[in-house]
Amino acid sequence: EIVMTQSPATLSVSPGERATLSCRASQSVGSNLAWYQQKPGQAPRLLIYNTSTRATGIPARFSGSGSGTDFTLTIRSLQSEDFAVYYCQHYNNWPPFTFGPGTKVDIK
């Protein structure tokens, strides 16, 4: 089973700054990686899939990059509504597939 790790566990960022979140897979997942955002009390929302394709309605300040085992979600100029938990998820050679443990982005 491919194990996903995310770092840091918590990222404190000031509004308007850039946030860089990392996701690492224990073995290559190609470009089969997605990112989700979850706010307290809400369902997750798909942000990015296929490593770098933004989902419908996702602002351009969200971008994804990487391949193989190392991936990055970048949020350019954080807005107040961006403070949330972010999960990565691989979907390579499933099942099984797994989500990462999440990175919480909070206000500095």
Add this chain to the structure above:
Amino acid sequence: QVQVVESGGGVVQPGGSLRLSCAASGFIFNNYGMHWVRQAPGKGLEWLAVVSYDGSNKIYADSVKGRFTVSRDNSRNTVSLQMNSLRAEDTAVYYCAKDLRKGDTSVIFDYWGQGTLVTVSS
């Protein structure tokens, strides 16, 4: 607009059963696979099961295989999750989610319901 609405959660004793339902609208239901994903209190996300667009293919996570059964009724645009032999560790919010890809299952979840809470406790 796409809507996914779960129902059926509640409190159940260990060893008991519960059936969750998910009603979908706003898209051509019989074109897309549907998934169940859960989240234990304060924890991360765990994928549980998928049913293909036509109901012919069902795949489960090892943690629920043999205990949970997913099904769909394309005439009613609904998906169900029958949960048997429930354990305390099954306590979670259960989400129904639509697959991104038409036809083939991508395991990318582009629309989620608001979730329904299942509590397994005596």
